[in-house]
Amino acid sequence: MTNFFASRKGIISVGLVIGALAALLQYLGNPGNMGICVACFERDIAGAVGLHRAGVVQYMRPEIIGFVLGSLGAALVGKDFRPRAGSAPIVRFVLGVFAMIGALVFLGCPWRAILRLAGGDLNALLGLAGLIVGIGIGTLFFRQGYNLGRSQKTYASVGLIMPLVMAGFLVLMFLYPQVAEEPKSGVLFYSLKGPGAMHAPLIISLAVGLLVGILAQRSRFCTMGAFRDLILFKQVHLLSGVVALLVAAFAVNLVLGQFNMGFAGQPVAHTQGLWNFMGMVLAGLCFALAGGCPGRQLFMAGEGDGDAAVFVLGMIVGAGFAHNFGLASSPKGVGPHGIAAVFIGLAVCLFIGFTMRKKAA
Amino acid sequence: MSEIVDARGLSCPQPVLDTLAKIAAMGSGELEVLVDTEASKENVARAAQGKGWKVESITEDGGEYRLKLLGS
Numbered sequence: 001m002t003n004f005f006a007s008r009k010g011i012i013s014v015g016l017v018i019g020a021l022a023a024l025l026q027y028l029g030n031p032g033n034m035g036i037c038v039a040c041f042e043r044d045i046a047g048a049v050g051l052h053r054a055g056v057v058q059y060m061r062p063e064i065i066g067f068v069l070g071s072l073g074a075a076l077v078g079k080d081f082r083p084r085a086g087s088a089p090i091v092r093f094v095l096g097v098f099a100m101i102g103a104l105v106f107l108g109c110p111w112r113a114i115l116r117l118a119g120g121d122l123n124a125l126l127g128l129a130g131l132i133v134g135i136g137i138g139t140l141f142f143r144q145g146y147n148l149g150r151s152q153k154t155y156a157s158v159g160l161i162m163p164l165v166m167a168g169f170l171v172l173m174f175l176y177p178q179v180a181e182e183p184k185s186g187v188l189f190y191s192l193k194g195p196g197a198m199h200a201p202l203i204i205s206l207a208v209g210l211l212v213g214i215l216a217q218r219s220r221f222c223t224m225g226a227f228r229d230l231i232l233f234k235q236v237h238l239l240s241g242v243v244a245l246l247v248a249a250f251a252v253n254l255v256l257g258q259f260n261m262g263f264a265g266q267p268v269a270h271t272q273g274l275w276n277f278m279g280m281v282l283a284g285l286c287f288a289l290a291g292g293c294p295g296r297q298l299f300m301a302g303e304g305d306g307d308a309a310v311f312v313l314g315m316i317v318g319a320g321f322a323h324n325f326g327l328a329s330s331p332k333g334v335g336p337h338g339i340a341a342v343f344i345g346l347a348v349c350l351f352i353g354f355t356m357r358k359k360a361a
Numbered sequence: 362m363s364e365i366v367d368a369r370g371l372s373c374p375q376p377v378l379d380t381l382a383k384i385a386a387m388g389s390g391e392l393e394v395l396v397d398t399e400a401s402k403e404n405v406a407r408a409a410q411g412k413g414w415k416v417e418s419i420t421e422d423g424g425e426y427r428l429k430l431l432g433s
Contacts (some may be wrong), residue, residue, distance in 0.1 A: 084397075084398075087372060142374065147371070150369065220404075221405070233381070270378045
């Protein structure tokens with residue numbers, strides 16, 4: 001009955017495996033310090049289906065598909081598939097949108113922030129500091145009774161929708177595979193240059209995604225929860241997994257010659273420290289209010305949580321906004337409207353945090 | 362009679378928050394916590410043990426868990 005992955009050794013093993021695999025995916029073709037990045041990869045998926053037309057970030061990332069399907073498989077085998085929904089889905093959608101916008105001002109989700117640090121990108125220190133501050137603000141709301149309300153048990157099909165969407169994406173990939181030198185194959189867009197053109201072989205990306213999905217579902221690996229539990233409960237359980245991820249990715253990067261320390265000239269990164277910080281304050285606050293980092297939201301969506309699935313859709317649509325409206329950063333720096341979007345996002349989060357509180361029990 | 366925390370349908374970290382608040386209010390005694398996900402079950406058990414409480418029993422019924430916690 002005991003779940004090894006729920007133990008300290010379990011979560012550390014999972015962190016080590018994810019860190020090592022992420023560094024390896026970069027070696028096999030994924031972009032720099034982006035072996036795995038949930039925000040970036042969901043952004044690439046948004047591009048692949050044409051929700052934005054930023055030509056350099058369009059690719060149907062099989063890792064994301066694998067995360068959801070691997071989690072579904074693990075949940076079914078572990079009798080842990082719990083179809084549920086109905087806990088303020090519209091709020092979760094909006095939090096997903098602004099989580100993505102914040103992450104794209106920094107250029108990475110928390111996983112990538114850690115991977116960037118493990119690759120020597122010191123700009124990530126500011127992103128991680130922002131992430132912790134954002135989560136810290138979230139814990140203040142939790143202490144004040146903030147709560148998105150109860151979900152309800154529901155039909156299995158509700159919990160299967162997001163896995164089916166992902167399976168559909170995979171079918172599209174097989175129907176319309178990448179054609180050399182072609183920006184489009186069937187209905188899917190493919191990047192010819194930039195990060196979207198850099199990827200490990202499809203089957204390897206998918207296999208790693210499935211494995212990570214299984215491990216993370218069993219262990220409840222969550223980078224936001226790591227810092228939230230530390231701040232809120234002084235618990236280091238999830239944090240030990242995050243530290244393991246950092247250590248493993250750092251070690252494999254050293255072995256593969258992927259470690260390069262500094263601020264300037266880092267891959268898919270900019271050096272505007274304040275906005276690296278503020279982007280992740282916004283993202284961290286959104287993750288905290290929604291109860292999971294982007295990776296965890298995918299795993300929960302795989303185990304039947306229809307509200308987490310709505311958050312995921314919010315992130316994908318948010319990526320469309322971010323690139324269509326000039327909110328996303330580039331290696332040159334923040335986008336023309338990125339700073340305004342961060343402030344709007346923070347205002348929306350404060351509105352949600354202050355108004356969605358049950359009366360003190 | 363034991364106190365009850367009904368954390369069914371609540372997402373992370375609410376079940377743990379509610380459990381710890383109750384444990385702090387009670388100091389000692391018997392507390393039952395109702396949750397409906399594996400993750401919440403594990404988190405509540407871990408948090409209670411972190412406060413020196415014992416997980417007396419965990420019973421499952423139709424995908425829901427009832428954790429009996431004892432604090433002395």
